[in-house]
Amino acid sequence: MLEVTGIETFYGKARVLNGLGLTVGAGQVVALLGRNGAGKTTTMKSIMQLVPPRAGRVVFDGADITGWPPHRVAQAGLGYVPEERRIFTQLTVAENLEVGRQKARPGRVAWTEAQLFELFPNLAERRGNRGKALSGGEQQMLTIARTLMGNPALVLLDEPSEGIAPVIVEQMAQAILTLKAEGLTVLISEQNLHFARAVADSVVIIEHGEARFSGTLADLDARPDIRDAYLSV
């Protein structure tokens, strides 16, 4: 469903991605693992074309989306949940969801506000509150719900477990599994192997902007050397 080949991405003159490639099959949950600064967030932004790669290709659903403006990428069915959450703090929860709303498209789950409140019950009671009044965990739920309002076929989840309480992390994992059951494809970036283990089918490990390993979790467990080299602190 998503095929990234040989992308090279720069910030100014600093090269962050060095020919990274990865594949996400339809209905899969793939975890992108790596240390701080390995290029996980940049990979997400490059796929979304927020920071367009200077070389390489991003193919989504059969279409080469490299160089598209981000709003077209989103309309094509890629949902982006940023690491910093970036909810609109001056807007209410309901208004935040409205910003994310897009037309329903054939062949995709069409989310409604009510369904999302079912998925994240905490948000329902906060419907009229401004974004800035939410806790970190609630903000994280809101940012995911907001992206789902666009009825994406694939969601890019950038470090959803970062900086939130363990009990919320648990809920988050549950929500991701629910989404997976609904048929959603997910690419999730994580530092937390434990979290990845709970949700992912397969993993891609990156270091210095290159993919160093890709395979199932069982494959990874068979290679403790890889885990020690790229993941352990």
Add this chain to the structure above:
Amino acid sequence: MGLFLAQLLTGLANAGALFMVASGLSLIFGVTRIVNFAHGSFYMLGAYVGYSLMQVLPGAVGFWGAIVLAGLIVGIIGALVEVLVLRQVYSAPELFQLVATFGVILVVQDLALMIWGPTDLLGPRAPGLEGIVRIMGEPVPQYDLALIAITPFVAIALWYLITRTRVGILVRAATQDREMVGALGVNQSLLFTGTFFLGCALAGLGGALQLPKGGADLLMDFTILAQVFVVVVIGGMGSLPGALLAAVLISVLNVFGVAYLPQSTLVLMYVVMVAVLMWRPFGLLGREEVAGELGQVGEPDRPVRPAGTAVRVLVAALLAVLAALPFWGGSFAVVLVTDILIFCLFAASLHFLLGQGGLVSFGHAAFFGGGAYVAALLVKYAGTPMELALILAPLGAGLVAIAIGWVALRATGVYFAMLTLAFAQLLWSLVFQWGDVTGGDDGLVGIWPARWASDNDVYFWLALVLSVGGILVLRHVAHAPFGYALRAARDNAPRAEAMGLDTKRIQHAAFAFAGMMAGVAGGLFVFSKGSVFPNEMEIARSFDALIVVFLGGVKTLSGGWVGGATFKGVEDLLVRFEYWRLALGLLIIVVVIVAPDGIVGGLRKLGERLGLLRPDEAPRGTAAPAAREPAE
């Protein structure tokens, strides 16, 4: 009591147009982050277009129809400007777009002159509302009452649009984080164009609505712009209720000012603004600006490097040729180049503030004019010799800068810019209205150089030494430890603070220093002309410097004087033509589009591409992207 009420009503009536223009500016800034200097021009266009339509369309329906149509037409013109000009430069450094809007001001001025001629147009009266109503014995124009009735409807419609519709939600979301809005599937280009349409339509509507009261003239663009800036800042950037409140406040204040304190009408507005901002730094209903706006992907600044030997030799050679100008150029050239030199120093001083300090001042003319007035007043009232006056001028300007900086530096970003503008206007209106001392509009005349420097050639050399010397000092400071500290404060204030730098103090010192150097230019200016008038302090002069700095290239060391020399030179060539503003405006727009890094930046890139210049080395290692502060 009756008179009081009548004046209150006049003030409320005036507030309508002001509110519409201000809310338009506020909306455009909120969504696109463009400070639209041309907003006054759209207001002026609304008045002219409305006037022409009223000539054609008959009766009351024609009158009101003309006003609505004028708003729509101006909105479309605004959208065209956005698509044709501004869309090309969104990725340029922050605030660079205002240069383009300045070009638009010039173009619109000349187009209006071409189409409607130089004479002021008297607005037609509203059919059926020509008369007056007596309220407690005082006459109140019927049209004023109509305006008072209309304004709330416009305000409520706007409020509904912004708070209750999807478009409004998107606009508010984009005001906070437009990149994220794009990533959620919203077409930003469409949103920006739509916002421009709406903002400009409001300005046009305001211009057409005030026709029966004020008519149309070619100066109304700048007149309203100053007021609108004040309203937006007092109300709080991006707040519609704030804009309404401030528009009423300022309009009522103006009416009462004219009635009871006629000698201080201009000053009053700015005094109120300063008072409000000292009490609430983000305006009455404004919010603190989100620091480090998200989604702004400009290239990082390049490190500052001293010039190489080759460049030094080249510059020295050029200076030698320039110093010999009196021997090879005509007397006209000597006078012209003196002008250019002085302007270059002025521009370089602002460039230092902008480029090294990241402090965008919209009121730098306060220090240029301040220096000029200090020198002129000293000569006039104390018989001070030129040499001493030239020393005291920068000191005076520096003191003014210390005072202004003390207040203005409490704010950041656009609020800082607006505060500097307000202070410059405050100073300007003081000079303008305190006729007994400053001569008011008639200026101060007969300020001639000392006998030894009275020859044009000698004065040219004096200007050359002081201007080039000043520019070199500015450059030297950029390379000194102080320059490093200043750039650190510009690039990341929290980290600079964490390293033990007192960033506010450093910026204050830089502000005073830049003001002083502008004061040197001001002092030189007054003796070269023999006179000084209030317009050396007005907005247009501040904008000149600002435009030049951006055109030259903010992120280069020599952008200030290169831009200054180019601009002044080109202007001098063009003013011989009737429609020189049109030509200059178009030229500015073209430069903005072709060279978003400015002239020097553009040339440097060209040189690197052609292999003539060695590009800077890429940063080593896989540097992480610049850490952004969280949105809150």
